[in-house]
Each structure stands twice: as structure tokens, then as C-alpha cells.
Amino acid sequence: MFGLLCLGASLAAAAIPAHASPQSRRSDQEAAREGRIQGRLLSLREIEARVVPAMTRKGAQYIGFDFDSGTSIYTLKFLRNGSVIWVDVDGRSGRIMSRSGG
Template identity: 80%
Template sequence: MKMFGVLCLGAFLAAAAPVHAAPQDRRSDQEAARAGRLQGKLLPLRTIEARVVPQMERQGARYLGFDFDSGTGIYTLKFLRNGNVIWIDVDGRTGQVMSRSGG
């Protein structure tokens, strides 16, 4: 029975995970994020994480990582709590939380 639960959780996480961009697209996003930081247009990821991660950890969520969309300048921070994935969209220019979904 315990194995069934683990398999269900794995299937859920696989289904809930966003489709990842091709490696060249990810590289472009990383380069755009770096350029934005150097130009002072984007906050460093560490600054954004320092604002959001502790708050989510206090709510019992574990930080999984992030995605960055160079077209919008939005960082999506991903968390896991009680088997549910939570996505937090943060404006990379201001550090303001824009939306939260899941969990």
C-alpha cells in the first residue's frame, strides 16, 4: 500500500511539472537574466529567493527551484507541501509576488 502511495505521488508530480524548455531556450533565458541583472533591470535571484523562500518554509513548504521567463521577466519559484506543488510567480524587476497557484 505504501508503494502505491509513492507511485501515485510520483505520477502526480510528473503530471504537474511544467514542460521544460529546450536547452538552447533555457540558455537564452539564463543569458537574458544575467544581462538584466548587469543592466540593473532585474533583481538577483538570490534577493528574490531571500524574500519568498523563508515565508514559504514557515508555511511548511520545501523549495524545489525556479524557472525564469526572459520574455516577461518573471521568476517562477516552485515549492512542495504535503504532496502538492505550489508555484509562486515573482516580478524579476520589483521582487513583488504576482500570483500563486497550486497547493
């Protein structure tokens, strides 16, 4: 029984996403910079210009972003009425891929 509980706890802990380490964030930033220089990615400013105005018109406050170099997706984060909203944007095209929360 105890072994089953330990196994369950281990599986549950593995399912919880870990925060990105400073090293992986630095790697993502470097990948984003290289992608912009090579013309493969839009700049963060271009992505923000496409998404932020529409979200702020809906009463959301822009609070920041993350970039995943593996998928080339910018995740813009907004706050509205105490709820966080995540907007995933393709860094290559600027197309909104998904929206969750709030």
C-alpha cells in the same frame, strides 16, 4: 468523423505546454544575467530571500525556479504535503504576482 478526431487530437496536443528546450533555457539564463548586470532585474538570491522564508514557515520545501526572459518573471517552485506550489515573482520589483497549486 476520423478527420474530426485527428483535428481534436491536434488541438489538444497544441494546448499542452512543451518543456523548454536546453537552448531556450540558456537564452533565459543569459537574459537574466544581462538584466542583473544592467540593473533591470533583481538577482535570484534577492528574489529567494523575499519569498522562500515565508513559504518555508508555512511548511513548504523550496525545490527550484524557472525564469521567463520574455516576461521577466521568476517562478519559484515549492513542495508541501505532496503538492507543488508555484509562486510567480516580478524579476524587476520582487513583487509576488501570483501563487497557484498546493
